[in-house]
Amino acid sequence: MQSEHPTDVGYMRRAIELARRAIDDSEVPVGALLVVGGEVIGEGWNMPVATHDPTAHAEIVALRAAGKVSRNYRLPGSTLYVTLEPCAMCIGAMQNAWVTRVVFGAWDLKAGACGSVIDLSRGPAQRIDVFGGVCRDECAELLRAFFVSRR
Numbered sequence: 001m002q003s004e005h006p007t008d009v010g011y012m013r014r015a016i017e018l019a020r021r022a023i024d025d026s027e028v029p030v031g032a033l034l035v036v037g038g039e040v041i042g043e044g045w046n047m048p049v050a051t052h053d054p055t056a057h058a059e060i061v062a063l064r065a066a067g068k069v070s071r072n073y074r075l076p077g078s079t080l081y082v083t084l085e086p087c088a089m090c091i092g093a094m095q096n097a098w099v100t101r102v103v104f105g106a107w108d109l110k111a112g113a114c115g116s117v118i119d120l121s122r123g124p125a126q127r128i129d130v131f132g133g134v135c136r137d138e139c140a141e142l143l144r145a146f147f148v149s150r151r
Helices: 008-024 058-070 088-096 136-150
Strands: 031-036 039-045 078-084 101-106 129-132
Touching: 008 031, 008 039, 008 058, 008 078, 008 101, 008 136, 031 058, 039 058, 058 078, 058 088, 078 136, 101 136
Parallel strands: 078 101, 101 129
Antiparallel strands: 031 039, 031 078
């Protein structure tokens, strides 16, 4: 785990705003954004229900948007901020995109692939620096409240 940068909380607050948009769409509240050189180049929130696409996790949506903006599928030097620890699919996509760093809020004890269940961020092909727990309580509360409301 890498140390928290001074701007991490600000970017995570934006990811939380995006997660709230997912709630408006009756999606699991996860938001993500990709930053390169201090500029947000991609944003997204969970959309698998609305798009009928199991790959439409917030991270994937943000990566797709960033690829279009940068006109490149490689995103070296980038940091992806996400409100929930990425799953195996998402960390794999980040590795393929050459994302340098991922910062997440809440730990995912069921499917987290950055240390909770497994750690794929240290793969032999592409290593990603990971820092978890930024705005952890607020991110976890969004998820908790969403699932309580669904019961």
